Amino acid sequence: MSENIHINTKIPLEMRGQRLDRALAQLYPEYSRARWQQWIREGLLKINGHTAKPKAKLLGAEEIELRAETIVEVPWVGQNIPLNIVYEDEYLIIVNKPAGLVVHPGAGQPDHTLVNALLHYAPELEHLPRAGIIHRIDKETTGLLVVARQLSAHTVLVQQLQQRAFLREYLALVRGVLIAGGTVDAPIGRHPRQRVKMAVVNGGRNAITHYRVAEHFRFHSLLQVKLETGRTHQIRVHMTHLGHPLVGDPVYGGRYQVLPDCPQVLQDNLKNFKRQALHAAKLGLKHPKTGEMQQWQAPLPDDMQDLLVQLQADRDEFSHI
Known part of the structure; x- marks a missing residue:
């Protein structure tokens, strides 16, 4: 469930010199300072009609307007949903997430998520923040994530x-x-007009993505991408910023473009690939108990692997022409 929050207020003069986020947390203690910081960074809060940064210093008497939506939390319950567990011990679990599985329950997906599956598999996770999930990947992205x-x-x-x-x-x-290959160093924030999207924007959060070319095709490239930061939709946004959106991306990919001299079967398969072609293939971290660096890998899911085979066959056929 979600709750719409509308706040219009004026900063008291006695708060002159305070940080914006700290002052708002004092004025409205029902919302944490971290929550205020998130709203400010997402551009949902306006101060005198403009966006600001959480650490902005107040002069007093500023007009504040907030239009936001927050999730009203409901108890999470375990559900018997299959899990692909790559590794586990008494300290952590490494999961290979399939496409279509949301990580956390939310307003649009209250259950049947990875959290619900984990709580059924390991009920002790209910005592940990976010059921122990340390980082997440998008619903339609596949691959590895770690659970404490x-x-x-x-x-x-x-x-x-x-x-x-x-x-x-x-x-x-x-x-x-x-x-x-190369590096994209471009800040990411909420899209100024389409609030469901992220974008490269001035004043956004620092975001760095490294990439190198793993394989060329006639009209596409397979990239190995390493994240230095972990912003929402980072790879999808940065690749679109470069002019090379992910195949199948329903949010950032734009309309399908017909390819010249491309076999109809391949054309149809590319057009009907309805999720971003993105896979979290490798995960490495220091084990929380031993401090030893460990790494795990997950093979490409079948739909991406099948598409690559078709792209390889297309490239090889036309390479002789």
Whole structure:
């Protein structure tokens, strides 16, 4: 369930000199400072009609307007949903998530999520924040993520994530032929007009994506992508920013473009690939108990693998012409 929040207020003069986020948390203590920071960063709060940063210093008497939506939390319950567990011990679980499975319950998906599956498999996770899930991937993205099984492990793993100590490597099939790899260093924030989307925007959160070309096709490229930061939809947004959106991306991919001299079967398969062709293929981290660096890999899901086989056959056939 969700709740619409509309706030219009004026900052008291006595709050002059305070940080914006701290002042709002004092004025409206029913919402945490972290929640205010999130709303401010997403551009949902206007101060004198303009967006701001959480650390902005107040002069007093500013007009504040907030239009936001928050999820009203309901108890999460375990549900018998199959899990593909790559590794587990008493401290953590590594899961290979399939396409179509939402990670956390929310307003549009109250149950039948990865959280519900984990709570059924390991009921002790109900005592951990977000059922122990340290990071998440989009509903239609496949691949690896880590779940802490103990609070001590959760603390260590969250610290590693914040310190950018995780190795997270993705395979992404994008439109267009890239000649070489590179790095995208471009801030990401909420799209200024389409609020369901993210975009590269001035004043957004720092976002860095490294990529290199794994394989060329006639009209596409398979990329190995490493995340240095972990912003919402980061790879999808950065690749679109480069002019090479992910194949099948329903949000950032735009309309399907007919390819010249492309066999109809391949054309149809590309057009009917209805999810972003993105797979979290490799995950590395220091084990929260031993400190030893460990890595796991997950093979490409069948739909991406089948599409690559077709693209390879198309490339090889036309290479002799």
